[in-house]
Amino acid sequence: MPIPFAEALRTKEFVVTAEIGPPKGVDIDEMLHHIDLLKDKVDALNVTDNQSSVMRIGSLPVCKLIKEAGGEPILQMTCRDRNRLALQSELLGAYVLGIRNVLALTGDYITVGDHPEAKPVFDIDSVLLVKLIKQLEQGRDFAGNELKGAPKFCVGAIVTPEADPIEPQLLKFEKKIKAGAEFIQTQAIYDLDNFKKFMRYARKFNVKILAGIVLLASAGMARFMNANVPGIFVPQPLIDELASAPKGKALEKGIEIAGRMIKQIREEKICDGVHIMAIGREHLVPEILSAAGM
Amino acid sequence: MIVGQRKPFDEIKSYVDGCQRILVLGCGTCVAVCMAGGEKEVQILASQLRIAFKEEGKDVQVDEETILRQCDREYFDTLKDRVDKYDVVISMACGAGVQLAAELFPHRVVVPALNTTFIGIAEKEGVWSEKCRACSNCLLAETGGICPITICPKGLVNGPCGGTNHGKCEVDKNKDCAWTLIYRRLEGQGRLEKIREIHPPKNYKVQTTPATIWHAAYREEEA
Numbered sequence: 001m002p003i004p005f006a007e008a009l010r011t012k013e014f015v016v017t018a019e020i021g022p023p024k025g026v027d028i029d030e031m032l033h034h035i036d037l038l039k040d041k042v043d044a045l046n047v048t049d050n051q052s053s054v055m056r057i058g059s060l061p062v063c064k065l066i067k068e069a070g071g072e073p074i075l076q077m078t079c080r081d082r083n084r085l086a087l088q089s090e091l092l093g094a095y096v097l098g099i100r101n102v103l104a105l106t107g108d109y110i111t112v113g114d115h116p117e118a119k120p121v122f123d124i125d126s127v128l129l130v131k132l133i134k135q136l137e138q139g140r141d142f143a144g145n146e147l148k149g150a151p152k153f154c155v156g157a158i159v160t161p162e163a164d165p166i167e168p169q170l171l172k173f174e175k176k177i178k179a180g181a182e183f184i185q186t187q188a189i190y191d192l193d194n195f196k197k198f199m200r201y202a203r204k205f206n207v208k209i210l211a212g213i214v215l216l217a218s219a220g221m222a223r224f225m226n227a228n229v230p231g232i233f234v235p236q237p238l239i240d241e242l243a244s245a246p247k248g249k250a251l252e253k254g255i256e257i258a259g260r261m262i263k264q265i266r267e268e269k270i271c272d273g274v275h276i277m278a279i280g281r282e283h284l285v286p287e288i289l290s291a292a293g294m
Numbered sequence: 295m296i297v298g299q300r301k302p303f304d305e306i307k308s309y310v311d312g313c314q315r316i317l318v319l320g321c322g323t324c325v326a327v328c329m330a331g332g333e334k335e336v337q338i339l340a341s342q343l344r345i346a347f348k349e350e351g352k353d354v355q356v357d358e359e360t361i362l363r364q365c366d367r368e369y370f371d372t373l374k375d376r377v378d379k380y381d382v383v384i385s386m387a388c389g390a391g392v393q394l395a396a397e398l399f400p401h402r403v404v405v406p407a408l409n410t411t412f413i414g415i416a417e418k419e420g421v422w423s424e425k426c427r428a429c430s431n432c433l434l435a436e437t438g439g440i441c442p443i444t445i446c447p448k449g450l451v452n453g454p455c456g457g458t459n460h461g462k463c464e465v466d467k468n469k470d471c472a473w474t475l476i477y478r479r480l481e482g483q484g485r486l487e488k489i490r491e492i493h494p495p496k497n498y499k500v501q502t503t504p505a506t507i508w509h510a511a512y513r514e515e516e517a
Contacts, residue, residue: 109447123498127492164460167481168454171453172454
């Protein structure tokens, strides 16, 4: 049995999380295989919530499947599809199913996904979702009504250290911590010098920071992300390194790069751990970890 | 002002196919200013309908009229006795005007010619942009005169989402991120403390529809 994630954050020198993206449809064999492969190699598995506004199996049932498989899940929750009633009742439901970790996000806008005509909710935002969870823990719902039994969660949020401009993001980062976030998983970072600068600032706060590691599969993917994904910046030397890999070996190079970054973050104690997002290549997470010497 | 856009001609025509006598009714206020439903646009739509029916070999009477405001009962007075002549009234007002016309002429079919789009301002000749969502809970004093409920598609009240990039919005790269604008303006005014505290959740209770407002001076009539 894994130790609770809150305990891992408290006691371990270097925490590793990875990500499970539920499938679109009820064929879960591949996902169960990934859960089985990763559950003992990482401290917790995030489960995405209709990632990129694309409808899939929900985060909560997959968290339950991870629990049943003997893993430690982190329930990702966005504010896009649920109002404050639905968020709270799902949180209470998650607690009684044994889920103890939540990552609060605002969520991508509806129109970027596969149901662009649906009604976007955004009743509250990620800061208020953290606050809402802390209020449930006090035995009160978000409207102040008394609960019959209060849950207790380990609550996280996210930050984008490469955002441009960064100041408005940091203002929100500080609000998330003020609201009660205990850990922060970052958007993908590639420039460790920049990230060290961010960490010099972030160290002022009592919060655990896990650096986001997104596996680069090719130079094309890196260029695409630079052009299209907000808050992601892959420096040119890394793109050149991927481009210089022999034909068919770019992915191996990507694994090597991810492993090298994790190793440096760990050895230099830049932050408290990493969050590995393999985006459809979950089966490669063990290879990334061994490339990092873990 | 209220900004509207005319519906496609085929959609409007489909509402009135089979009718013999049609009144195209314009509104002389907001939708006239935004060049969607004023006197000129009434002339254009009526002409289009006449041509289309003529091409189909149909003898249909299409009359034109524009009143100052379709959101005020008194301006309909001149129409009261005439409206029974028509099978259908095409209202070129905003959704409020269309509904008042339909309420005042309950025995006549009233159909809209516009899609009512937003409360906004004129940026320049022929360009309007949305500024207000009429949320009944104005935040502009705290947000440097920039409305995050309207300008941010997510209506966020506690700062930008992670989708913003180079000051633009994740939903549309051509549009500004509301929270970057708010941050920059308050920074320039030395008033960032306005947005450092956690803002409480939006209160949708005040938005319960349909809303009714009584001016204080007329309050006794409510009793």
